Amino acid sequence: MALLLDLFAYLSVIVHGLTIVAQSMALGGILFLVFLARPFAAELGEVGDKIRWRTRQIAFWSMLALILAEATTLALEGSILAGTVDLDVMGVLSAEFALYSLVKIAGAIMLAGLLVGRRDSAPAPLLLAGLAIVLAAATGTTHAAARLEDRVPLMIVEALHQLGAAIWIGGIPCFVMALGRCHDGIAWRRVGRRPATRHAQR
Amino acid sequence: MRFLFKFMILLVLATMPVAAARAHAILMESTPAANATVAGPAIDFTLRYNTRIDGTRSRLTLTLPDRSTQVLPITETATEDGLRTTASLTPGLYSLRWQVLAADGHITRGDVPFTVGDN
Secondary structure, three states: OOHHHHHHHHHHHHHHHHHHHHHHHHHHHHHHHHHHHHHHHHOOHHHHHHHHHHHHHHHHHHHHHHHHHOOOOOHHHHHHHHHHHOOOOHHHHOHHHHHHHHHHHHHHHHHHHHHHOOOOOOOOHHHHHHHHHHHHHHHHOOOOHHHOOOOHHHHHHHHHHHHHHHHHHHHHHHHHHHHOOOOOHHHHHHHHHHHHHHHOOO | OOOHHHHHHHHHHHHHHHHHOOOOEEEEEEEOOEEEEEOOOEEEEEEEOOOEEEEEEEEEEEOOOOOOOEEEEEEOOOOEEEEEEEEOOOOOOEEEEEEEEOOOOOOEEEEEEEEEOOO
């Protein structure tokens, strides 16, 4: 039994790593869509529409991966708890980490629903609100949330850290995809300059 | 495909500090202390951790001198970082196995071996 529990615990760490990767790509994709792909679309014409479409695809599939990985983590850790502390399903799901996981899954499902479909019509404030829900729920299951002292400032820093990972790392597939779909120097410069320009303005 | 593979490796490395932020609950101090000898028969157990823990979803199990085990009811969670219980024990070698659920969802376990001496 102890070996099985250790294996489950090891698996949950691996799956949590996948959750972080999927989360970064999903949130990065949404940020790329809202702040770059949509504003670009009018300037780039047909290519701009293709970039919007592919960005939504990347964000959507990453969101599905996030939902799957988070649900797997919850199932693994819930199984360990149920097997060792004799808790029923409600006893497991009412734990603090489980509640945050459920909120995160709900937020990711909402975002996946907004991203799916032929037309890119989801309002930006709604996408950003969903992103904020996922990010806040993810922060609720970090060590910062379990700290005894300075919990609030550490959680803010942790949320910024995860947001930073989503912007800079999670957005890279969308950025490379956008560069790959541009076929002239002007478009490349527009795609490449936009993030740099925004960064320089800060 | 090669780009995707390299990117996934980069992403795992880049987000590792985020994953590592889900740390273990570490036992900071306990009564009895590890490898201590205490006078019986009534023993008060207190354990204190470095993070907030969920006392209602944690467990304390005592291994008796004959290697049998006994689950101890967690009588009080006095603070958000501690567990308490009591037991009446005869002289011998014991081990207290603790399993705690930290507020971040991480489950950790450990053992505190101790001896109950003759009065």
